[in-house]
Amino acid sequence: MSKDSAKGGFWRKLVSHQLFIPLVALILLAVINLIHDPSFFKITLGTNNAGYPALSGSLITILDYGSELAILAIGMTLVTAASGGQDISVGATIAIAGSAMLRVLCGSNSRPDTLAAPIIVGFIVACLAGMACGAFNGMLVAYFKIQPMIATLILFTAGRSIAAWINNNELPIVPDPKFGYFGGFIPGVPIPTTVFIAAACIVVIALVLRFTNLGLYTQAVGINESSSRLNGINPNFIKFITFVILGLCVAVAALIKVSRLSTINYSVIAKDIEMDAILAVALGGNSLAGGKFNMWASILGAYIIQFLTTTLYKFNVSSDALAAYKAIVVIILVVVSAPVFRDWISQFAKRFAKTQKEVG
Amino acid sequence: MKKKLLSVLLTGVVAAGMLAGCGQDATAQAAAEAAAVSEAVDEAVAEAVVEEAVSEAVDEAVAEAASGELIKVGIINNDPNESGYRTANDADLKAMFNEENGYDASFAYSLKNDEQIAAAQKFIQDEVDYLLLSAADTAGWDSVLQDANDAGISVILFDRTIDADPSLYVASIVSDMAKEGQNAVDWLASQDLDEYNIIHLQGVMGSAAQQGRTGALDEKAAAEDNWNIVKQQTAEWNAEKAQQIVQSVIDSGDKFNVIYAENDDMAKGAVAALDAAGISHGVGKDVIVMGFDCNEWALEELLNGDWNFDQQCNPFQASYIDEIIKKLENGETIDEKVIVMDEKGFDASSISQDDVDTYGI
Known part of the structure; x- marks a missing residue:
């Protein structure tokens, strides 16, 4: 009998572990692909048209295209934990940050022959633009106490028009092939640069969480704002700073997005990415009502969403139907994480254990 | 306290938005005020301050009269940022339909059919003379265009055709x-x-x-x-x-x-x-x-x-549209309903x- 309960404890522990849902989703997707076409997992080393080695294969594609999402998931997790709400303006602010970057790189001419400023200056301006948008959202949420979704609705609606206005409605094209490295390959390195950028962001946030109190304070504010204030934390500032950090993540994602094609299209760049970023946080098993969070689960969630997208493309699902499939995932997640469902499951498990005991 | 302040702020923003959104209403109001002021002037002694107000009001009234002669067009287009094509198209339209060329043009942009239809309804309420339309989707336009016709508004399609009865529009300038x-x-x-x-x-x-x-x-x-x-x-x-x-x-x-x-x-x-x-x-x-x-x-x-x-x-339809409107204004009839532009x-x-x-x- 003691053996039985130990076993039950193990299962309960496993099921209740936060990484359980994302890992199950990951395994499920991997198995489906393995059955459908094992070549999904094949990685080949070829040369790209610039004459340099480049890895290719579906797994590389997932790592490559999942990068922006993983970076956004970092910021979105912090915002969600601290404010108990989500930023729905990230797609639009990517357009703003990207547009600001191109404005600096190309100057007032939309088709320059040479860069008007070094790439690093463009990136710094994008960071400032992203952080300014984040600060705007953060100010509304933290100091004006507006619901995060309502506060960020402002930039969600206006952001793409602002982005177009920054460049006078022109669509600049960056002439320097070096700019394309960030969204493509660095000559001689066969792994997509985006993978390194995402890895760098993950390392940075890991160090920040390890060596500062950001993680602790964010969770404290998310769990109970007034008691964290009594303990000497300034909840408004913590909320504000999470939005600014998300703004920085947005700028990095914008760099990748714009670099992929060396140009921008304000109305479609990073379209619907806010929903994917929020979904990544939810898929990681984090409560969307704030409080405790697991950063690694969110990042894993981001790659799983890209895995799902790549799989659906492979299965010839029409790309305008992708959102519907993601919606199904959201519904399942929301239902599974609902307290009513959890209670029901635990009761069911108890009854199951009881009958087993009686039989034993 | 904070909440009160916020609500006051929000109300201010909304009011400003309404003013900006409904330019017509605003000018109508201004005209009404101007009329009221001029009445007041008839009765009262002309004080220096009032005089100033009157001259301002008169200026506005003049501007109002001038805008009455402009041909009022409502233009419904797709989002100009959608593509380079659309940017060129929008720039072409804006270069043609402005006050210098005798037009009072309002623009509405959307990539969604339902939002475009809502914009069309708004233009009908605003009593535009011409409704220019590049539809996001080919279907669903019959009833709103019927409303436009009932209100005496001429509909001209540009860039994209729709699945509606040809009697609902006067001309269609399209790419085939x-x-x-x-x-x-x-x-x-x-x-x-x-x-x-x-x-x-x-x-x-x-x-x-x-x-x-x-x-x-x-x-x-x-x-x-x-x-x-x-x-x-x-x-x-x-x-x-x-x-x-x-x-x-x-x-x-x-x-x-x-x-x-x-x-x-x-x-x-x-x-x-x-x-x-x-x-x-x-x-x-x-x-x-x-x-x-x-x-x-x-x-x-x-x-x-x-x-x-x-x-x-070909995104440059504005000159074709202008020609048609000029013809209609002169009472001429349009021989060819569908004008297909040259494309290479x-x-x-x-x-x-x-x-x-x-x-x-």
């Missing part, structure tokens, strides 16, 4: 999308490949451009044995999506030798995926790249031999720098 598609498919057929394995990147499903450009290719692929469509997928005019879709085909190892992208942006996305995978493209290379719209940068790709074909889609296809082997400068948008 089916002809564009046919042009492109004919060019592709003239390449005489042994086998055509095509990745077909479609625009937003249901738009006239998508339907016309898809129709020609579908028909040909069904008729010929050696024409296979490896992948037919909508990338919604979006370069990023096109890149991912082509990447997924490359990853799956399916063979293809033609990219048929229904606009230049998607062709660009597809080419980015080809470049990363080391697949050569362009004149005399492994994969033929075809685009639509003739953006300047796309024609430059043709000039470099990196793409093979680009089909023009460009082959990378014959394109010149002059073509790029002339036809690039």
Whole structure:
């Protein structure tokens, strides 16, 4: 009998572990692909048209295209934990940050022959633009106490028009092939640069969480704002700073997005990415009502969403139907994480254990 | 306290928005106020301050009268940031429909049909003289256009046709999308490949451009044995999506030798995926790249031999529309209801720098 309960404890522990849902989703997707076409997992080393080695294969594609999402998931997790709400303006602010970057790189001419400023200056301006948008959202949420979704609705609606206005409605094209490295390959390195950028962001946030109190304070504010204030934390500032950090993540994602094609299209760049970023946080098993969070689960969630997208493309699902499939995932997640469902499951498990005991 | 302050702020913002949104109402109000002031002046002694107010009011009244002579047009278009085509189209319209040319134009933009219909209803309420429309979707316009006709508003379609009774509009200045598609498919057929394995990147499903450009290719692929469509997928005019879709085909190892992208942006996305995978493209290379719209940068790709074909889609309809409105204002009748604009296809082997400068948008 003691053996039985130990076993039950193990299962309960496993099921209740936060990484359980994302890992199950990951395994499920991997198995489906393995059955459908094992070549999904094949990685080949070829040369790209610039004459340099480049890895290719579906797994590389997932790592490559999942990068922006993983970076956004970092910021979105912090915002969600601290404010108990989500930023729905990230797609639009990517357009703003990207547009600001191109404005600096190309100057007032939309088709320059040479860069008007070094790439690093463009990136710094994008960071400032992203952080300014984040600060705007953060100010509304933290100091004006507006619901995060309502506060960020402002930039969600206006952001793409602002982005177009920054460049006078022109669509600049960056002439320097070096700019394309960030969204493509660095000559001689066969792994997509985006993978390194995402890895760098993950390392940075890991160090920040390890060596500062950001993680602790964010969770404290998310769990109970007034008691964290009594303990000497300034909840408004913590909320504000999470939005600014998300703004920085947005700028990095914008760099990748714009670099992929060396140009921008304000109305479609990073379209619907806010929903994917929020979904990544939810898929990681984090409560969307704030409080405790697991950063690694969110990042894993981001790659799983890209895995799902790549799989659906492979299965010839029409790309305008992708959102519907993601919606199904959201519904399942929301239902599974609902307290009513959890209670029901635990009761069911108890009854199951009881009958087993009686039989034993 | 904070809440009160916030609500006051919000009210202010909303009020400002309403004023900005309903310019007409604002000027009407101003005129009414002006009238009130002038009445007051008749009665009262002319004080210096009042005099100033009157002269201001008179100025406004004059401006009001001048705007009454302008032809009032409501223009419903797709989002100008959607593509280079749309940016050129919007710039062309704005250059034509302004006060200098005798027009009082209001613009509404949306990529969504329902929002466009709502905008049309608003223009009808505003009593515009002409409603110019580039519909996001071909369906669903009958009732709102009927309302426009009942209100005595002439409807002119530009750029895109709709599935509605032709009696509902006075003229339609369009690109013949089916002809564009046919042009492109004919060019592709003239390449005489042994086998055509095509990745077909479609625009937003249901738009006239998508339907016309898809129709020609579908028909040909069904008729010929050696024409296979490896992948037919909508990338919604979006370069990023096109890149991912082509990447997924490359990853799956399916063979293809033609990219048929229904606009230049998607062709660009597809080419980015080809470049990363080391697949050569362009004149005399492994994969033929075809685009639509003739953006300047796309024609430059043709000039470099990196793409093979680009089909023009003429965005400059404003002068045609202007001509029709002038005719209607003079009481003339419109002989031809549907005006199809001239459109060319460009082959990378014959394109010149002059073509790029002339036809690039």
